[in-house]
Amino acid sequence: MADEGGELRPERSGAEAATSAVRHRGRLPLGVWLWPLLVLGCGLAISYAMAVVDHRDQVQRARDDASVTLGTVRDALSRETFGAIYLTEGIAATVAIEGGISQEKFEALSAELLERNDIVRNVALAPDNVVLRVFPRDGNEKAIGLDYAKNPTQWPSVASMMEQRGHVVAGPLTLVQGGVGLIGRSPIYVRDDARPGSHRYWGLISTVLDFERLLGRTPIEAASDDLRIALRGIDGTGVRGGPIWGDRVVFDSSPVVMEVPLPSGSWSLAAVPRRGWPLFRPFSSIYAVTSASLSVVLSLFSFQVLRLASKHRRARAAVVEREQQLSMIYDTVADAIFHVAIEPGDRYRIVSVNRAFTRLTGLEPEAVIDEDIAVFVPPESLPQVKLRYRAAREREEVVRWEAIEEYPAGRIAGELSVAPGLDAEGRCTYLVGTIHDVTERKRAAEALARSEERYRTTLESIMEGCQILDFEWRYTYLNDVAARHNRRPNAELLGRRMQAAWPGIEDTPVFAMLKRSLEERVALHEEVEFRFPDGSSGWFDVRSQPVPEGFFVLSIDIGKRKRAETALRELNESLERKVRERTLDLETAKKRAEAADHLKSAFLATMSHELRTPLNSIIGFTGIISQGLAGPLTDEQAKQLGMVMNSARHLLDLINDVLDISKIEAGQLEVRPAAFDLRASIDRVTTMVAPLAAQKGLRLKVLVPDTLGSMHSDRRRVEQILLNLLNNAVKFTDSGEVSLSVELENGDARIRVADTGIGMQREHLSELFQPFRQLDTGLQRQHEGTGLGLAICQRLTALLGGAIAVESEWGRGSVFSVTLPTALHSS
Amino acid sequence: MTTVLVIEDNEQNRYLVTFLLERHGYQVVSAVDGARALSVARTFVPDLILLDIQLPTMDGYAVARALRTNEALRATPIIAVTSYAMPGDREKALSAGCTGYIEKPIDPETFISEIQHYLPPTSKPDGAGSS
Numbered sequence: 001m002a003d004e005g006g007e008l009r010p011e012r013s014g015a016e017a018a019t020s021a022v023r024h025r026g027r028l029p030l031g032v033w034l035w036p037l038l039v040l041g042c043g044l045a046i047s048y049a050m051a052v053v054d055h056r057d058q059v060q061r062a063r064d065d066a067s068v069t070l071g072t073v074r075d076a077l078s079r080e081t082f083g084a085i086y087l088t089e090g091i092a093a094t095v096a097i098e099g100g101i102s103q104e105k106f107e108a109l110s111a112e113l114l115e116r117n118d119i120v121r122n123v124a125l126a127p128d129n130v131v132l133r134v135f136p137r138d139g140n141e142k143a144i145g146l147d148y149a150k151n152p153t154q155w156p157s158v159a160s161m162m163e164q165r166g167h168v169v170a171g172p173l174t175l176v177q178g179g180v181g182l183i184g185r186s187p188i189y190v191r192d193d194a195r196p197g198s199h200r201y202w203g204l205i206s207t208v209l210d211f212e213r214l215l216g217r218t219p220i221e222a223a224s225d226d227l228r229i230a231l232r233g234i235d236g237t238g239v240r241g242g243p244i245w246g247d248r249v250v251f252d253s254s255p256v257v258m259e260v261p262l263p264s265g266s267w268s269l270a271a272v273p274r275r276g277w278p279l280f281r282p283f284s285s286i287y288a289v290t291s292a293s294l295s296v297v298l299s300l301f302s303f304q305v306l307r308l309a310s311k312h313r314r315a316r317a318a319v320v321e322r323e324q325q326l327s328m329i330y331d332t333v334a335d336a337i338f339h340v341a342i343e344p345g346d347r348y349r350i351v352s353v354n355r356a357f358t359r360l361t362g363l364e365p366e367a368v369i370d371e372d373i374a375v376f377v378p379p380e381s382l383p384q385v386k387l388r389y390r391a392a393r394e395r396e397e398v399v400r401w402e403a404i405e406e407y408p409a410g411r412i413a414g415e416l417s418v419a420p421g422l423d424a425e426g427r428c429t430y431l432v433g434t435i436h437d438v439t440e441r442k443r444a445a446e447a448l449a450r451s452e453e454r455y456r457t458t459l460e461s462i463m464e465g466c467q468i469l470d471f472e473w474r475y476t477y478l479n480d481v482a483a484r485h486n487r488r489p490n491a492e493l494l495g496r497r498m499q500a501a502w503p504g505i506e507d508t509p510v511f512a513m514l515k516r517s518l519e520e521r522v523a524l525h526e527e528v529e530f531r532f533p534d535g536s537s538g539w540f541d542v543r544s545q546p547v548p549e550g551f552f553v554l555s556i557d558i559g560k561r562k563r564a565e566t567a568l569r570e571l572n573e574s575l576e577r578k579v580r581e582r583t584l585d586l587e588t589a590k591k592r593a594e595a596a597d598h599l600k601s602a603f604l605a606t607m608s609h610e611l612r613t614p615l616n617s618i619i620g621f622t623g624i625i626s627q628g629l630a631g632p633l634t635d636e637q638a639k640q641l642g643m644v645m646n647s648a649r650h651l652l653d654l655i656n657d658v659l660d661i662s663k664i665e666a667g668q669l670e671v672r673p674a675a676f677d678l679r680a681s682i683d684r685v686t687t688m689v690a691p692l693a694a695q696k697g698l699r700l701k702v703l704v705p706d707t708l709g710s711m712h713s714d715r716r717r718v719e720q721i722l723l724n725l726l727n728n729a730v731k732f733t734d735s736g737e738v739s740l741s742v743e744l745e746n747g748d749a750r751i752r753v754a755d756t757g758i759g760m761q762r763e764h765l766s767e768l769f770q771p772f773r774q775l776d777t778g779l780q781r782q783h784e785g786t787g788l789g790l791a792i793c794q795r796l797t798a799l800l801g802g803a804i805a806v807e808s809e810w811g812r813g814s815v816f817s818v819t820l821p822t823a824l825h826s827s
Numbered sequence: 828m829t830t831v832l833v834i835e836d837n838e839q840n841r842y843l844v845t846f847l848l849e850r851h852g853y854q855v856v857s858a859v860d861g862a863r864a865l866s867v868a869r870t871f872v873p874d875l876i877l878l879d880i881q882l883p884t885m886d887g888y889a890v891a892r893a894l895r896t897n898e899a900l901r902a903t904p905i906i907a908v909t910s911y912a913m914p915g916d917r918e919k920a921l922s923a924g925c926t927g928y929i930e931k932p933i934d935p936e937t938f939i940s941e942i943q944h945y946l947p948p949t950s951k952p953d954g955a956g957s958s
Contacts, residue, residue: 609881612910613837616932620843623935629850652932670915 032310036303043295050291051282058278066256069223070271074258076218077269084119084209085167085184085263091123092188092205099190099202101125103133110135119213121181127203129158139177148204157235160264161185161204167263170235172211172244182209184263215245227271230255236265336360336435339421340373342393342428346386348373351430360435362409378405392418393428402438413439465540465555468547471518473498476549485540485555487532503533510542517544518551527558601666608659615655618648657788664795671799673824676715678749679708682742685719689726689738698730699737708742711749713824717796724789725753725816733757733813744822748802751818760808768806769794793818800824829946832873833857834864834890835908836882844877844908844933851939861885865893872899875946880909880920888923895924904945908933 091109095101101109110123114136122140125133129148134140148158161168171182185206189199215221223229230246233239239257244267251257254277255270282288330337336357340348350368358364361376368375377385381403392399398419405412414435421430459466465482469475474497478490486493493501498511505511510528517524523545531537539562543554622645624630626638633641663669686702693700711718722740729738736756743750760768769790793816797804802820831853835841845855856871858864860883868876876894880887887907894900907920910931917928927945929938 609910612931613840616910617839617843619932620840620847620935624843624847624850627935629847629935648932 028307029310032303032306035306036299039302040295040299043298044292047288047291047295048282051280051285051288054285054287055278055280062273062277063256066227066271066273067258069219069227070229070256070258070269073218073220073223073229074260074269076220077214077260077267078262080119080214080217081169081182081184081209081260081262084117084214085169085186085207087113087117087120088123088184088186088205088207091125092186095125095188095202095205096190100127101133106133107135119209119217121175121177121208121210124206124208125203126206129203142176157183158185158204161187162201164264165189168236169262169264172234175208180211182211182214183207184209223271226274228274229269229271231260231267231269233260233265233267236262236267238266239268241268331355334437336437338368338433340389340431340433342430346390348386348389348431350375357435360409360412360414360437361407363407376407381405389418389431392420392431396420396422396428411439412437413442463556465553465557467553467555468550469498469514469553470550472550473518475501482555485538485557487534487536487538510540513542514544514551514553517546521546529562597666600662601668604659604662608655611655612652615648615652619645619652622648654788657792660792661788661795664792664799669796669799671714671717671824673713674715675710675712676718677709678711678718678742678822679704679706681715681719682708682722682740685722685726686740688723689730692727693730693738696730696734698733698735700730701737701739703739703741705743708744711820711822713800713820713822717800718820721793721796721800721818721820722751722753724793725751725818728789729753729755729757729814729816736813747822749820749822751820752815753818754813754815756813759810759812759814760806761810765806765808769804828852828854829875830854830856830871830873831942832864832868832871832876834859834861834877834882834887835879836860837879840879840931847935847938861887861890861893864890865897868894868900869897873903875942876900876903876905877908877942878905878925880907880916888919891920891924906942906945 090113091101091106094105094109106125113123114120123135124131124140124143126146126148131143131146131148134143146154148154157168157170165187167184167186169182169184172180173183175181183206185204187204188202190202192198192200220229228247228250230248230250231244232248232251233241234244235241238259250270250272251268253272255272258269260267260269331354333354334356336354336359338353338357339351341351343349350371350373353363353365353368357368363376373385374382388399388401391397398417400415400417402413402415405414412435415438416433416435418431418433420428421432423429459477459479462479463481465485466477466479467475467482468477474495475490475493476495478486478493480490483490498514499506508528508530510526510530513524513526513528516522523543525541525543527539527541529537529539539558541556541558545552545554622641625633626641626645660669682702682704686700690700726738726740733755734757738753738755741752741754794804797818797820800820801824802818804819805817806814807817808814829852831848833841833844833848833855835844835857836859841857841859845857848855856867856873858867862885864878878887878891882890885893887909891905891907894903894905904926905924906927906929907925908929908931909916909920920928927941929941
């Protein structure tokens with residue numbers, strides 16, 4: 001048991017480990033990814049911020065450098081412009097004080113001025129806004145006489161100056177004399193004699209400054225080595241003014257911008273480094289790069305740490321799960337399992353037991369844990385058990401044995417095993433024992449053996465032949481009776497195939513039946529005659545029944561029965577033959593009789609015909625003569641012819657009656673039912689009888705209800721019956737009356753014919769309906785008649801499904817009663 | 828005048844019927860067997876035919892069937908006058924084409940009225956006798 005478990009367990013757990021590994025790799029928990037990504041994201045963000053700050057510092061430094069350089073240019077520009085313009089203040093002051101200036105003084109002062117400052121190209125004086133004096137005069141003569149108020153290009157600047165009452169600078173602009181210049185204008189106010197204490201506008205003084213020279217006096221040239229510089233703000237309009245100098249694109253390239261103050265307004269000076277501002281290059285920032293690298297490393301590190309932690313957690317969970325599984329297996333297996341610790345002195349202390357142990361032995365864990373194995377091993381087995389335990393630990397192998405032991409729970413037939421348990425160093429420190437309960441199996445095996453024995457004994461002793469063949473048609477079992485039936489010893493057949501043991505058996509019906517039974521797995525049954533190789537044969541009742549190992553054949557020797565059956569059959573056949581012969585005889589006789597009957601009928605028909613033919617002449621001619629058709633007759637002749645006619649009619653009646661009775665007797669009279677009016681028939685018949693009755697002076701009474709209605713029967717025969725009875729009554733009545741009454745009752749027509757005639761004696765009534773009987777009345781043959789009438793009536797009534805009865809009193813009269821169904825169906 | 832064909836092999840019977848019919852004002856033509864009857868019927872086209880059943884060589888049923896094949900005689904009443912009185916005789920006669928059936932021996936008192944029954948009202952013989 002332990003060995004078996006030991007083989008199975010690694011296999012199964014290996015497969016499980018593989019599937020769980022696959023499962024775990026597929027699904028890392030979210031946290032393992034999320035935290036490292038968060039660390040990486042934050043680190044990169046910080047790195048970027050550092051790069052941005054670093055860049056901003058670089059740009060600021062570059063701007064500061066540019067500002068310093070540009071500041072020197074600005075200062076120089078402003079200073080030189082102011083200096084040049086304020087030089088005219090001396091001339092202006094002279095004019096203001098003296099209220100005018102002489103040509104000489106103007107020239108002297110102007111020459112001095114131009115000498116001091118080479119930026120100034122000329123000076124002009126315009127009292128009342130009309131240019132009057134210019135220095136140097138050469139080359140500037142054209143300016144003399146210029147009236148500003150009438151010059152649209154110059155006037156706005158002059159007007160602005162007059163409004164501001166201060167210096168203004170216009171330009172730079174291209175000069176008429178050539179080159180680019182600035183024009184500075186200053187208003188001159190003189191004391192107003194008309195209004196003491198106040199001043200009046202005298203005119204203006206203007207100077208033209210050479211712009212190139214002005215720039216040459218600034219360090220702009222040197223600054224342009226590193227910077228691209230531009231100047232805008234014509235006429236001192238500042239940053240929004242028109243371009244003056246340099247590339248104006250500079251103003252669109254986020255330059256360093258400075259204002260150059262002028263006596264009125266300002267210019268705007270801008271500069272950008274010639275190589276541009278420092279660009280934003282994060283990777284060039286050592287801080288950013290270092291920080292980013294650090295964050296990547298940190299992220300990877302944290303991922304690994306988290307992954308390992310997760311893996312560890314899973315592994316721990318898997319171990320717990322595994323332990324639970326094992327524990328479950330341990331507690332659910334059917335076999336008892338227990339661990340014992342090996343203790344000194346050949347003692348074994350029970351460490352744990354599973355539930356099956358408790359179930360098998362009936363001992364609860366509390367009762368056995370920490371106890372010696374003697375607590376459940378019966379004392380008589382203990383030494384043996386200990387020997388086996390020792391063998392297991394010393395040889396380090398599984399020891400197995402079987403035993404039947406008595407435990408508190410009962411007697412157990414068990415397969416036991418004990419396996420050595422090794423610790424980490426490979427020493428055997430504990431043992432694992434198992435008990436496999438085979439009590440049930442043992443019991444079942446014994447029961448099976450007993451059952452087999454019983455069946456075998458039964459099969460041996462029964463009267464039928466029993467044979468079992470496997471799927472290959474090999475005999476696996478035959479009983480003694482089978483040997484008798486096979487007419488050869490069982491040893492010849494056992495283990496052999498049927499086809500080999502009985503050459504030619506494949507063509508026999510019994511083989512076909514067995515084949516079908518084997519192949520279709522159905523039970524079949526047949527009686528067969530089997531021919532043995534020696535030429536003899538026997539009859540057997542063979543039954544084939546599929547069984548798990550093949551099929552079972554039961555045979556019964558029915559030879560005796562078959563012989564009895566054959567004898568019986570032969571007897572039967574001889575009897576049947578005799579019967580057939582007799583039948584044939586009878587049939588011949590019958591045919592002969594029928595032929596005779598036919599002959600009789602034919603004779604009657606012929607006789608009837610042959611008799612009628614002469615009667616036809618007799619009646620016909622008698623009638624013709626009686627009617628006087630052939631000539632007049634005497635009374636005597638008429639009377640005699642009447643007698644001939646009577647006799648002929650009687651003869652005809654006789655023939656008809658004989659014919660009728662013989663037809664009835666031969667069964668040839670056919671009844672043809674149809675609906676007819678019974679009342680009309682009665683009328684017809686009474687009409688026929690009436691003349692005779694009248695002739696005899698008899699009363700003919702007819703008592704028929706008006707509502708008689710129709711009847712379904714053979715009209716002709718009904719009328720014949722009525723006519724016969726009435727004729728009879730009239731015939732046998734000499735005085736009194738004949739009455740006919742008909743009534744319908746319960747589907748029957750009740751016909752009653754009564755007369756007051758001679759009547760009949762009781763003893764004669766029984767013969768009344770026999771043919772050819774006219775009753776002996778003592779008046780032999782006194783009455784005409786064939787003697788067949790009543791016989792015919794009686795037979796016709798029967799044919800119509802009715803009955804006839806008679807009551808009579810000798811000398812007083814007779815009553816004939818006929819009952820006929822009103823609804824006769826064709827036979 | 829109404830013509831009646833009488834087919835009858837018995838001389839006395841033929842004479843009887845002929846006498847009876849002529850006395851009652853009918854014109855009578857007669858034949859003693861089937862073959863002659865067919866030829867006479869073709870010639871005279873009678874108004875009524877009285878047919879005996881038992882005839883030599885060709886019986887009355889065959890004669891009736893043969894008469895009916897003649898288009899002119901398709902509607903002519905044929906009355907079997909016979910002494911056959913066995914079961915089925917009447918039916919056999921009717922199915923062979925006969926219109927009526929009178930059993931022998933005939934009754935001279937009723938015979939004429941019986942055959943008049945089968946004639947259309949217009950073809951009654953002139954000055955018919957005592958029927």
